[in-house]
Amino acid sequence: MAKDKKTPRPRAETPKGFRDYFGTDVTERTEMLHRIAGVYHRYGFDALESSAVETVEALGKFLPDVDRPNEGVFAWQEADDGDRGDWLALRYDLTAPLARVYAQHRNDLPTPYRRYAMGPVWRNEKPGPGRFRQFYQCDADTVGTASVAADAEICAMLADCLEAVGIARGDYLIRVNNRKVLNGVLEAMGVSDPAVQADVLRTIDKFDKVGEAGVRELLGKGRLDASGAYIDGVGLSDAQAEPVIAFLTSKGETAAETLDNLRSAVGSAPVGAEGVDELSQIADLLAAGGYGPDRIVIDPSVVRGLGYYTGPVFEAELTFEILDEKGRKRQFGSVAGGGRYDDLVARFTGQKVPAVGVSIGVDRLLAALREKGRMGGDATGPVVVTVMDRDRMADYQAMVAELRAAGIRAEVYLGNPKNFGNQLKYADKRNAPAAVIEGADEKARGVVQVKDLALGKKIAESASLEEWKEHEAQAEIPRAELVQHIQKLLAGEV
Amino acid sequence: MAKDKKTPRPRAETPKGFRDYFGTDVTERTEMLHRIAGVYHRYGFDALESSAVETVEALGKFLPDVDRPNEGVFAWQEADDGDRGDWLALRYDLTAPLARVYAQHRNDLPTPYRRYAMGPVWRNEKPGPGRFRQFYQCDADTVGTASVAADAEICAMLADCLEAVGIARGDYLIRVNNRKVLNGVLEAMGVSDPAVQADVLRTIDKFDKVGEAGVRELLGKGRLDASGAYIDGVGLSDAQAEPVIAFLTSKGETAAETLDNLRSAVGSAPVGAEGVDELSQIADLLAAGGYGPDRIVIDPSVVRGLGYYTGPVFEAELTFEILDEKGRKRQFGSVAGGGRYDDLVARFTGQKVPAVGVSIGVDRLLAALREKGRMGGDATGPVVVTVMDRDRMADYQAMVAELRAAGIRAEVYLGNPKNFGNQLKYADKRNAPAAVIEGADEKARGVVQVKDLALGKKIAESASLEEWKEHEAQAEIPRAELVQHIQKLLAGEV
Numbered sequence: 001m002a003k004d005k006k007t008p009r010p011r012a013e014t015p016k017g018f019r020d021y022f023g024t025d026v027t028e029r030t031e032m033l034h035r036i037a038g039v040y041h042r043y044g045f046d047a048l049e050s051s052a053v054e055t056v057e058a059l060g061k062f063l064p065d066v067d068r069p070n071e072g073v074f075a076w077q078e079a080d081d082g083d084r085g086d087w088l089a090l091r092y093d094l095t096a097p098l099a100r101v102y103a104q105h106r107n108d109l110p111t112p113y114r115r116y117a118m119g120p121v122w123r124n125e126k127p128g129p130g131r132f133r134q135f136y137q138c139d140a141d142t143v144g145t146a147s148v149a150a151d152a153e154i155c156a157m158l159a160d161c162l163e164a165v166g167i168a169r170g171d172y173l174i175r176v177n178n179r180k181v182l183n184g185v186l187e188a189m190g191v192s193d194p195a196v197q198a199d200v201l202r203t204i205d206k207f208d209k210v211g212e213a214g215v216r217e218l219l220g221k222g223r224l225d226a227s228g229a230y231i232d233g234v235g236l237s238d239a240q241a242e243p244v245i246a247f248l249t250s251k252g253e254t255a256a257e258t259l260d261n262l263r264s265a266v267g268s269a270p271v272g273a274e275g276v277d278e279l280s281q282i283a284d285l286l287a288a289g290g291y292g293p294d295r296i297v298i299d300p301s302v303v304r305g306l307g308y309y310t311g312p313v314f315e316a317e318l319t320f321e322i323l324d325e326k327g328r329k330r331q332f333g334s335v336a337g338g339g340r341y342d343d344l345v346a347r348f349t350g351q352k353v354p355a356v357g358v359s360i361g362v363d364r365l366l367a368a369l370r371e372k373g374r375m376g377g378d379a380t381g382p383v384v385v386t387v388m389d390r391d392r393m394a395d396y397q398a399m400v401a402e403l404r405a406a407g408i409r410a411e412v413y414l415g416n417p418k419n420f421g422n423q424l425k426y427a428d429k430r431n432a433p434a435a436v437i438e439g440a441d442e443k444a445r446g447v448v449q450v451k452d453l454a455l456g457k458k459i460a461e462s463a464s465l466e467e468w469k470e471h472e473a474q475a476e477i478p479r480a481e482l483v484q485h486i487q488k489l490l491a492g493e494v
Numbered sequence: 495m496a497k498d499k500k501t502p503r504p505r506a507e508t509p510k511g512f513r514d515y516f517g518t519d520v521t522e523r524t525e526m527l528h529r530i531a532g533v534y535h536r537y538g539f540d541a542l543e544s545s546a547v548e549t550v551e552a553l554g555k556f557l558p559d560v561d562r563p564n565e566g567v568f569a570w571q572e573a574d575d576g577d578r579g580d581w582l583a584l585r586y587d588l589t590a591p592l593a594r595v596y597a598q599h600r601n602d603l604p605t606p607y608r609r610y611a612m613g614p615v616w617r618n619e620k621p622g623p624g625r626f627r628q629f630y631q632c633d634a635d636t637v638g639t640a641s642v643a644a645d646a647e648i649c650a651m652l653a654d655c656l657e658a659v660g661i662a663r664g665d666y667l668i669r670v671n672n673r674k675v676l677n678g679v680l681e682a683m684g685v686s687d688p689a690v691q692a693d694v695l696r697t698i699d700k701f702d703k704v705g706e707a708g709v710r711e712l713l714g715k716g717r718l719d720a721s722g723a724y725i726d727g728v729g730l731s732d733a734q735a736e737p738v739i740a741f742l743t744s745k746g747e748t749a750a751e752t753l754d755n756l757r758s759a760v761g762s763a764p765v766g767a768e769g770v771d772e773l774s775q776i777a778d779l780l781a782a783g784g785y786g787p788d789r790i791v792i793d794p795s796v797v798r799g800l801g802y803y804t805g806p807v808f809e810a811e812l813t814f815e816i817l818d819e820k821g822r823k824r825q826f827g828s829v830a831g832g833g834r835y836d837d838l839v840a841r842f843t844g845q846k847v848p849a850v851g852v853s854i855g856v857d858r859l860l861a862a863l864r865e866k867g868r869m870g871g872d873a874t875g876p877v878v879v880t881v882m883d884r885d886r887m888a889d890y891q892a893m894v895a896e897l898r899a900a901g902i903r904a905e906v907y908l909g910n911p912k913n914f915g916n917q918l919k920y921a922d923k924r925n926a927p928a929a930v931i932e933g934a935d936e937k938a939r940g941v942v943q944v945k946d947l948a949l950g951k952k953i954a955e956s957a958s959l960e961e962w963k964e965h966e967a968q969a970e971i972p973r974a975e976l977v978q979h980i981q982k983l984l985a986g987e988v
Contacts, residue, residue, distance in 0.1 A: 012597035018545035026541035044905030047520035051512035076570035103506035288888030394782030411538030
């Protein structure tokens, strides 16, 4: 502190890769998460908010075998009574903390334990355009049951969530696949070498991009890609590759047809048959709940996450089209995904605990809602009561108090009131729908002026001189009718 | 990873001083903050969610003049391309980030800028009972205006917030004081030595505990405290001490009387007179908005924060009584506080920017609402549909889908259904209001059994044998009337 005078001023900047959210950025996300939480709750899921900070040991993926174990996470070592303490870190997702919480509290939690969680997570990665080091996740998981009814339930819940936030039926599709079917396919191919299996998985992941013919080439001798580079193939024979192709292209007109195709793709492999049976049960359960193929379908072309999950996997896609940066039409695409995973808690307890979960991409879904114009209803600013006479601040406060009591967002201008133009500029910056003016003259006559700023803006943007003259974006009304007039103005009735 | 087999299992524990929040812990807080945000919004305040991570430089209080600048904050050094990068830290409050945001974005923000923020903050302090290293804050601040109308507005808003979350009028009181009046008192005392001023401030802070006589002693020669220790006094004469005593005891029957008393306490000191005038204006503005002394009062005995703030200070107290740990009645006490501070942004820009803000103690207010029984309405668990026949899972899924469509929280039991007793135990653990049972017999007859678990619990707790026999906590109803029956049951009508 003695050096205060020499200390240069600090830079007013967020750390690299972090950002601030203003106004509707915050409230629209809050509103969306509020609606999703409502659906989760109705399905019997309980809220969980674990601490943002975990021990590196509990997070697991990033063991402290180097001095600073902060690859991928933000981590630091506790100063514990002068001694070096535990390494702590910010959570990088909501699943690792769920594992820790379940292991810690499993005797007090119901079995199965349905929980949802929403909140920020942190990644210590190189930031890029649109890629931030703090972002929201929104998860729901069922821990402690192997029943596919839990998987079906989460798919149904996901559909309900999308509709609850404003995605219309027909604008989304939840596609369900099963890792076990793929395991059956690998068995049917006679591929048991884990390295080759990994190669096959990687190839399957490229199906979306290179299509059936491309996958055939990549599973066989290899492929010349668009850049002219030659990509080595996995080296399987055509016959060996056939079950993968059959798997990837097994989508039929109906669930029954798809399931039949899958049954032939997996042949006699027991794990494959088990996988197809599970998909069949999921389809039945969903049908019983009224979730038909207009909302949820069995679709073996879902490949994302097949490497990670152990059973059913699912993905929610928004099917409406948007224009990309280059003005080309494309489907909006994936906004949520999940599946079954079984080694969540074993790290802590040694016991395998079956679990299934879903994660909704908060930023993606929010972007989709904005795209569809389902957000932004509350983006209008407050009614601004201007200050014509600094000594009559109490009068202006009384006006906003009346407006607020009627549920109308309102504020008194609290900057320097000398320059009236600045007050209107301020109202404009606040996106105010109206400004209220009460000078000494108005006060004496018991009236106020109300400027319809929204209308004024519209006229300024598009009106011809004649229209401009015809419209009156300012009205003089009795002071006693202020609230009533503003209500009408906001409803578009004046 | 090669050492995996030797790695001991990680401990499933939160780091010391951190905790997890389950179920209603989360949802009740969310609901409370949602209501507060609604009031803030109506007053024209905009949401701001700044990043949880700031540079240590921007946070300011904790400059990196030692190797690990993590006294009080959780901090770490960025590994920046192999080089040592910036020190980063978790925010310790919401005000320091506001300063950084305002300095960074001041050209784009309206002036004045009204913003609210709610979220977790982190303190690297020794944890203790009920004292955690991560907790919520909920702030509203107006930056860029010196007008006391901004102070009055925040006091009114605080009153509205308390009522919006469920604190009835009469159960709270917002007390307003002014640091400038105290400065006037110090001037009137002839105390200009900053060290003596600090001593006087410390003494004033003890007014709540030691009362008028104690303060007199402590300002003079000193005082024997309850433990028998002698506390040295400030060493002022009785005449010098008089203005402080007059200040602390100036609360009158009405605001006018209090203000008169304060005017004599500050004597001819100009800053004191200015402070009294400001309080007078605040009282007038609040009265104009309908906020009378039943809700907000001028009260010079508010001393908390006087050392920190530069102008008006205020504190919200809940006036109803609760029983403390020892069963003694005491007032619930303070749940929010704030005031005017003027050097928020100067660190970054060199320019003083006037600001006023309030911070609501989230955990304290939530505890108060629970104390008053204003929370907990949604603590009932889901209706649990039991599984009598594992093969008819689709039937049970259809039931919960119907219940959910009617807005009723419901779930199918997804554990191992073999032992029916376990299913009822589960329903009990979930705090389910009802369990639904449909075995093969019921299915054939088109009926279901509904067990009223809430009623069953009540009977088990308090009923005599006769009452027990009279009551029927289980009903057989037609399957088609399931939703209707559960609705009645939840409404207490069956």
